[in-house]
Amino acid sequence: MNDRIVLTYHVSPEDFTRAGEASSDVKNKLKQMGVSPSAVRKVAIAMYEGEINMVIHANGGDITVEITPEKIVMILKDVGPGIADVEKAMQEGYSTAPDHVRSLGFGAGMGLPNMKNYTDDIQIDTKLGVGTTVTMTINL
């Protein structure tokens, strides 16, 4: 593996059916690099939840994934509405997603809790009306 690899993605807000494309690409690339299957799965799930959140809540955004031999850092940045109450949003079952999102299989209030559970560190930097940056780290 090279010392440092950086992947960048733009998450389109328009098409829910395409949500997950970035996570899928990262998963395939990590597999090819020989990263352990359990770490690959953690990255894939955490990033996928984040990607879905970006599409549902934030009108899309940009994702940067930084891979080094020690860790994988995912930075998900959007200019959406921001999270009003981060503590509440981290609780399992709490969701502000509209009903139509639930009919698509999401909005169960498990997104951020799942992201926290599958990563070694999660930092949420959010400001109402400005946007949210979620930084997730998985140690290798």
Next chain:
Amino acid sequence: MTVRDILELLDGEILLGEENLDTEVHTACGSDMMSDVLAFVKDQSVLLTGLCNPQVIRTAEMMDIVCIVFVRGKKPEAGAISLAEGRDLAILTTNYSLFEACGRLYEKGLTGGAKIE
């Protein structure tokens, strides 16, 4: 239990992945909420669901799920099926309801594999 066993137990039809019929299945989950599916990592798992959009396939992909069963005779959108092509994944459909399909597999010894603490 293998994918083939599931196909027979559920009187199912295989929509994709006939080459994966002999794949071993160790655990199962049944849900229409994908985030609930994503909450518990399981190995060699089958997902039973009534949800038919491409995010079911994406969820299966992220979780390394080996088989998806669409219940109540549902068939996924064309876009969803094409997303699953070329992956180590079998896609089945059954006329049984989610409850009935899960029950039939559980009765034969397939469990959830994850306990809520």
